[in-house]
């Protein structure tokens with residue numbers, strides 16, 4: 001079953017086409033990265049899913065529900081952190097969570113379990129104001145987990161965090177995904193999506209330019225890094241191989257792309273030509289490589305690669 005399915009979903013703000021004929025499908029159990037640079041329409045899309053914004057045109061379903069009433073019902077089974085949560089600075093993490101639990105109509109057991117899941121059980125007695133940003137964000141996640149949502153929608157959950165805070169959230173999201181929660185996560189970090197998500201849709205100016213499983217995108221020995229004492233002979237050797245071409249350089253290393261994904265065959269071919277390689281290692285493609293190939297652009301994706 002599709003947990004989220006959008007069909008030609010479109011949102012205009014006046015002359016701005018924020019989301020443009022967006023059609024994506026998120027299946028149960030996926031950790032789905034919704035990746036795009038600033039202003040590409042991520043928050044607008046999430047706003048429509050959550051019922052905060054009305055689409056200009058197009059339709060979508062959430063947890064199988066499609067009509068107005070069904071969507072209201074489905075959203076009760078969705079956990080979302082769209083805005084910075086309003087926690088009380090002088091109350092402890094646990095006390096804050098109890099307030100949320102009361103609103104949601106769940107008990108103390110759910111509070112304890114949520115704190116456990118986000119790794120805050122040991123710090124639940126500390127005041128919110130003493131928490132690091134990463135811990136604050138994890139408490140927000142604990143709040144959304146209280147009602148055991150079938151789908152988590154997270155809008156840039158690592159935004160504003162330091163590297164350690166980002167790591168905490170990434171680890172948590174991965175763990176939640178492994179536990180079977182379907183997660184829809186927006187990000188402008190190629191690198192983050194590559195590490196955390198099982199699937200990705202890349203958004204540019206409101207349009208999806210690529211949607212795929214992450215491991216399918218980056219799989220295979222499609223690239224190798226090669227070096228040899230005689231660099232010129234090496235390059236000529238690679239050029240002479242019918243399935244290989246040099247696509248990049250890293251110092252003395254040549255990065256070659258292999259259409260046949262067969263590094264051993266390249267090695268044999270080079271040896272037959274008398275080129276003895278001193279190093280040959282398969283390279284996974286990065287999501288950034290794929291992004292450039294897909295969009296056919298060498299320009300910056302407008303997204304940060306490294307956090």
Ligand SMILES: Nc1ncnc2c1ncn2[C@@H]1O[C@H](COP(=O)(O)OP(=O)(O)OP(=O)(O)O)[C@@H](O)[C@H]1O
Nearest residue numbers: 013016018036037038039040041042043044045188
């Ligand atoms: N309330 C609004 N009124 C007018 N234009 C808006 C409004 N909200 C967003 N936009 C515009 O719609 C486009 C998409 O914005 P959106 O916030 O959805 O992008 P985003 O991908 O979430 O960006 P960011 O990474 O900065 O959060 C942008 O051009 C933005 O300026």
Ligand SMILES: [Mg+2]
Nearest residue numbers: 042043044155
């Ligand atoms: Mg946004």
